[in-house]
Amino acid sequence: MKIALIGYGRMGKAIEEIALKRGHVIVMKINSANAHTLTKENLRHADVAIEFTKPETAYEHVRLCIETGLPVVCGTTGWLSRMEEVKQLCKETNGSFLYASNFSVGVNILFELNNRLAALMKDRDDYEVSIEETHHIHKKDAPSGTAITLAEGIIASGKKESYSTNAMVSPESLQITSIREGEVPGTHIVQYRSENDLIALKHEAFNRKGFASGAVLAAEFIHNKKGIFSMKDVLHT
Ligand SMILES: NC(=O)c1ccc[n+]([C@@H]2O[C@H](COP(=O)([O-])OP(=O)(O)OC[C@H]3O[C@@H](n4cnc5c(N)ncnc54)[C@H](OP(=O)(O)O)[C@@H]3O)[C@@H](O)[C@H]2O)c1
Structure with a gap:
């Protein structure tokens, strides 16, 4: 699976390590310095996006992915007030979106x-x-x-x-x-x-591996699916 990592900080790096071990390819690593390369055209090279940035940017990133038709997994917290807008857009465009406040x-x-x-x-x-x-x-x-x-x-x-x-x-x-x-x-x-x-x-949590492996599992789950999902769907809890 080709993964676009939107956010390449503590979580982005932990996710990369696990994704590579599971045989995936990272086609994009976005941080604030190269944020201008986060375009629909570039996102089309990925099969799925994983977004871990900050509360102020998460909504725009998720929206861009959904508008591109790219399934997106988001773990950024602190932007709940805009969650309904994203879910509505996802429904209207028959997109794929999974949010979890905690992936472990x-x-x-x-x-x-x-x-x-x-x-x-x-x-x-x-x-x-x-x-x-x-x-x-x-x-x-x-x-x-x-x-x-x-x-x-x-x-x-x-x-x-x-x-x-x-x-x-x-x-x-x-x-x-x-x-x-x-x-x-x-x-x-x-x-x-x-x-x-x-x-x-x-x-x-003793480290970030539990969050990161859950996010990769979620990305594998959402790939080739349409709809709005949660970790309940991934883990059958
Ligand atoms: N759901 C979960 O299981 C879970 C678990 C842990 C953390 N989280 C949440 O995940 C989020 C990220 O956590 P973290 O510890 O990885 O944070 P972090 O280490 O600060 O990493 C944030 C990343 O976002 C990038 N970024 C910041 N502004 C950006 C912009 N305008 N455009 C593009 N990229 C931008 C940063 O780039 P620069 O470094 O260049 O600024 C950095 O790569 C937080 O909201 C945290 O609460 C969720």
Whole structure:
């Protein structure tokens, strides 16, 4: 498979390593210096694009891929407000798009556990739920996309109505604490605390390989398919 890497930073490089090991070819590596080469004409040399850049650029990159007719996998977080526009464009043009706030198998299992635990705790007012996420100091968005997905799972259960960052705004709002330190690849903890005990779900990434291999699996999955997909489709979680 010929892959266009849109974003050749920490994630782009980790993805390249895994893609090459799996026999794929990288036909394009885009960063800010050569961003002018990201054109429809050049994208047509690829079978699939993988986008990991920054919140400000993700929408335009994904749109360009969809308009080119190129299946695109996107892992950039922090641009959720424009997600519906992309999905609409994808439907209108019969394109292929897969977004995941987290591509690692472990976190996708955590999402399922989180949904299950939220359903069990929904009516238990004796337990207060909160989320803590820790990432490296270079991360541009907060809370993390993964923390938002976890929060959405808890909100969907009916236990909370909304989420807020770093401060308890009301009992109906789920508090997410974002910590930025060192080079931490990503740690997420969902906890339910009562007066007497604590139940916690924790995922700690030791490196970026889990995210990168999930993104390559997603690219292999979306190649030659039409539609809007998630990691649930790839991993059958
Ligand atoms: N979904 C997941 O599983 C997952 C996992 C980890 C990270 N992420 C997310 O993925 C994104 C990237 O993370 P990262 O750690 O790889 O970041 P990074 O190391 O900062 O890399 C970002 C890349 O985007 C490029 N870029 C910046 N502006 C650009 C522009 N205008 N046009 C083209 N390319 C541009 C950068 O190029 P320069 O270096 O030349 O500026 C760099 O190659 C973040 O949003 C992060 O939260 C998601």
